[in-house]
Amino acid sequence: DATIYLVRHAEKVADGTRDPDLTAMGRARADWIAGYLADKGLTGIYSTDYKRTRETAQPTAEKTGLAVNLYDPRALDAFAAELKSKDGVFLVVGHSNTTPMLANLLAGSHLKYAGEDVYDQIFKVKLSEAGAANVSVSFSKPRQDHMARLETLKEAIASRLGVMADVARYKWNNDLPIEAPEREARIIDTTTQRAVEMGLDPAFARQAIFMQMEASKLLQRELFEVWIPNEQPPFESIPSLADDIRPRIDILTDALLDAVQKAEFLLAFCPSLPVLGEKPEGTDFSWAVWGEAVMGLHPTTECIAID
Numbered sequence: 001d002a003t004i005y006l007v008r009h010a011e012k013v014a015d016g017t018r019d020p021d022l023t024a025m026g027r028a029r030a031d032w033i034a035g036y037l038a039d040k041g042l043t044g045i046y047s048t049d050y051k052r053t054r055e056t057a058q059p060t061a062e063k064t065g066l067a068v069n070l071y072d073p074r075a076l077d078a079f080a081a082e083l084k085s086k087d088g089v090f091l092v093v094g095h096s097n098t099t100p101m102l103a104n105l106l107a108g109s110h111l112k113y114a115g116e117d118v119y120d121q122i123f124k125v126k127l128s129e130a131g132a133a134n135v136s137v138s139f140s141k142p143r144q145d146h147m148a149r150l151e152t153l154k155e156a157i158a159s160r161l162g163v164m165a166d167v168a169r170y171k172w173n174n175d176l177p178i179e180a181p182e183r184e185a186r187i188i189d190t191t192t193q194r195a196v197e198m199g200l201d202p203a204f205a206r207q208a209i210f211m212q213m214e215a216s217k218l219l220q221r222e223l224f225e226v227w228i229p230n231e232q233p234p235f236e237s238i239p240s241l242a243d244d245i246r247p248r249i250d251i252l253t254d255a256l257l258d259a260v261q262k263a264e265f266l267l268a269f270c271p272s273l274p275v276l277g278e279k280p281e282g283t284d285f286s287w288a289v290w291g292e293a294v295m296g297l298h299p300t301t302e303c304i305a306i307d
């Protein structure tokens with residue numbers, strides 16, 4: 001059996017060189033990691049051959065008396081196979097764009113690249129003799145405020161939904177159907193294109209935006225259901241759907257996709273789901289509308305526990 005702790009290197013100096021050292025904060029994080037691992041029964045340490053990764057492993061090496069073995073981050077498949085054949089407890093120090101991927105190779109998980117500015121994730125992969133694999137995540141200190149990313153995402157959802165009452169009023173005044181299939185098709189096309197440009201999984205982005213549109217139709221239907229029995233007269237001074245509201249929706253859709261990208265890695269973690277389910281403060285969407293809007297953001301694979 002093996003337990004493998006995977007971290008990316010800690011904060012590095014921005015000196016423009018290929019091989020920078022850690023900053024003071026990075027060294028503090030590396031020390032914290034050594035303390036965290038002190039009672040885990042470590043039997044081996046691996047690092048890539050860069051100063052920032054070796055310096056991240058160094059306090060743990062000093063504390064445990066273990067040597068730091070080097071591995072090639074360009075040959076992750078081979079390294080994963082090597083780790084899978086071992087028994088023991090290991091620390092593996094890598095990079096932002098190799099560490100979640102190595103964990104995925106080991107555990108069959110779907111962890112995402114979190115971004116250059118995220119330094120505090122510690123992935124723990126447990127491999128059993130029988131071939132079972134499990135991954136969980138915890139956070140080193142100084143802890144970073146990732147929950148703000150979920151709040152930003154929720155605000156972006158709320159802002160887009162916030163336009164839909166005006167859409168409904170325009171359609172009411174002009175006797176238009178709530179559903180606009182051509183407009184939806186164009187938004188889905190644009191979303192696919194943007195997702196590819198951004199490096200976001202297009203299927204995930206499409207699902208996220210598809211559900212925003214389901215939620216906005218539901219919101220509009222809820223309003224019509226009040227207006228119809230009340231014989232609501234036309235609304236005054238409603239902006240133009242084509243010239244004003246839809247261009248605004250396009251901007252809000254872009255902002256939402258940016259927020260999805262920044263929060264994507266967090267969405268895979270189990271505790272994010274109840275947070276997402278709570279409407280942002282001060283919004284009065286129905287629970288049904290909010291539920292539709294966030295449904296498209298739920299991971300389709302099993303969520304990852306936080307230790």
Ligand SMILES: O=C(O)C(=O)C[C@]1(C(=O)O)C=C[C@@H](O)C=C1
Pocket residue numbers: 167178179180181183184187212213214216217246249
């Ligand atoms: O643009 C509209 O007509 C809307 O109602 C907005 C919206 C959307 O969420 O973008 C929702 C439903 C329509 O079928 C198309 C688009």
